[in-house]
Amino acid sequence: MNPFTTPPSEAGPRRRAVPPHAARSAGLSRGESPAVQALAADPTPAAIEAFWDRVVAVGTPLVEGDGPLRDYTFVHRGEARRVALIINKLVDDTTLADALLRRVPGTDVWALTVRLGAGWRGTYALAVDDGTALALTDAELAELDVRRGRSLSVAGASRHPSLHAWYDLLRMSRPDPHATGRSLLGSAAAGPEAPPEWRMPTRPSPGRVIGAPHPRRAARWHVPDLDPGPEGWDVLVLLDGDRWLDDDPGLLDAWAAAGVVPPTATLVLGHGALEARVADLTCNPGLIADIVELIDAAPGVLGAPVAATADRTTIAGQSLGGLTALYAQCLEPGRFGASVCQSGSFWWPNPQGGEPAEWLSRTIDESATRLGRVHLEVGTNEWVLLDPTRRLRDVLAGRCDHLAYVEFDGGHDPACWAAGLPHALHRVTQHRAAGGAPSLREAAA
Known part of the structure; x- marks a missing residue:
């Protein structure tokens, strides 16, 4: 039996999916200007x-x-x-x-x-x-109120006044x-020595965004203005992809024009507001089954061949999406040959919900899992994620065809993810042309 088909049920206490609320060990270091x-x-x-x-x-x-x-x-x-x-x-x-x-x-x-x-x-x-x-917009204020409630649910009563003051200020x-x-x-x-961003063309040729019909999923396909060739499109599944595409409609076209990935059809997924997203992206086998259905239906939707092999299929995500990207690869290694996991929520589930922490790492360690290409990255300021990600790296060592691990000087932050994602995608998708990658890379920016 596949051990990844039975993750901890989210039917239990909601706090199971709330990150552990650990305070920083030190404050900001003041400087002089x-x-x-x-x-x-x-x-x-x-x-x-x-x-x-x-x-x-x-x-x-x-x-x-x-x-x-x-x-x-x-x-x-x-x-x-x-x-x-x-x-x-x-x-x-x-x-x-x-x-x-x-x-x-x-x-x-x-x-x-x-x-x-x-x-x-x-x-x-x-x-x-x-x-x-x-x-802030009304929607942003509403999400802030949800975050306030989630923080209060896992914090001791003595911390509630400071949390209320904090969220009042965030408004x-x-x-x-x-x-x-x-x-x-x-x-x-x-900073002046921050890892460089991938240089993108300013006006890439626009591709096509095509609706991906599905009874349970808000999904779109993007294909660039390229000829995929007789082998058809490679596949990239971009969890929370709606946030990237809505913020920068030309992003995927720029990736294609800059050679970040080979000719690729990208499945852009949305996961709804905060609570719905949490339910969707906490090792949910139903989500992975729906993604497989969407990929299988893609040739008819796109009118062109689409890769059906793991070595040409990548899944990427950040935070809970990073957790889900690796989970998809573990659950369906024959479908997903590569994962990019940025700041993955590998602490999940919160033990206050009644289940031991770091379920995915423990399950990998106790199984005979063999994976393809895995890229992990985490910020040195992510004090809740740093140690779980390091432990996961050690568990994965020797279990992957190629494992890359990066620590960057930053936090749980879209600015860091946007800078690192093109490099990570290039790394895990160029194996056919470049002949592979080192088995383990550790870098601290």
């Missing part, structure tokens, strides 16, 4: 405008210093009761005091300098308590208008 120090020493109108002209010209954060750690300065200008820096996975209710910007005396400039790695990349926002209208978050980058979650920044 020569630019801010110079402004504080000479807060004249001319100096204020010169400082702000620099902000507008080079963007934020201002990055100063050299060596493995750099000083990143985040700024805001205007009247406010308080301003906080919300950096994904570096700031939460336990570290909020370290994330408050300070007003430079004699000016209307607020600044906070934090010390981060030269290779750091991340998403951030500014929470500005100034009495103006909230920048005031807004993008940084001077940010040098953006991600699915808002403003983004990268």
Whole structure:
């Protein structure tokens, strides 16, 4: 019997699918900015405008210093009761005091300098308590309320006041208008030694997006403006793909034009709002069966041959999607020859729900599973995921045709995933042309 057909049932307590709520072991490390120090020493109108002209010209954060750690300065200008820096996975209710910007005396400039790695990349926002209208949409506020409830459900009562204060502040978050980058979650920044992003063409030839009929799934196929050749399209299953495609409709066309993947038909899946997504992406054999049905029906939908072999079929996802990508490969190794698992939720299930943690790792370890190509990556700031992912890496060693493992300087963050995903997909799909890849690669940016 296939041991992966019977994961822990989600019919039990809802907290089983809520991440363990572990606080950070340390707060933000404050740095010093020569630019801010110079402004504080000479807060004249001319100096204020010169400082702000620099902000507008080079963007934020201002990055100063050299060596493995750099000083990143985040700024805001205007009247406010308080301003906080919300950096994904570096700031939460336990570290909020370290994330408050300070007003430079004699000016209307607020600044906070934090010390981060030269290779750091991340998403951030500014929470500005100034009495103006909230920048978040009604849908974003509703999802924030769901997240508040999930956090409260696994936190002790003594932590509830700080969590309420934290989520109240998050309601005031807004993008940084001077940010040098953006991600699915808002403003983004990268240090001077952050892993390079894949260079994409600015105006790729548009492909086609075709509805994928299915009674239970919101799915679309994307095919680029290419000839797949007599062997037909390779297949990429992109979990949460609707978020990527809706945010950047030309993304998959850019991947094709830049040679990220061979001629590929991409199955773009959506999983609904937060609670529905959690139910769908926690080792759900029904989801995998539906994906197989969609792939089997693809030739008729696309009017062209589609690969039916594992060596030409890849599944990729992030967070719970990363967990599900590897689960699909374990459940159906004859259908999915490669998986890309970014920041996979390999802690699942939360033991507070009554089941032991890290079910997928334990099940792999206790089985005779043999997998094809697996790419794991996790951020060094993902303190809930880092150790489970390292343990999974050790379990998978020797069980895969090719295993790649990457640690990056960042958190549970779409900015990091967007930078790493093209490289990971290229790695796991070029085996036929490139003759394979090293069995294990460890990198710490």
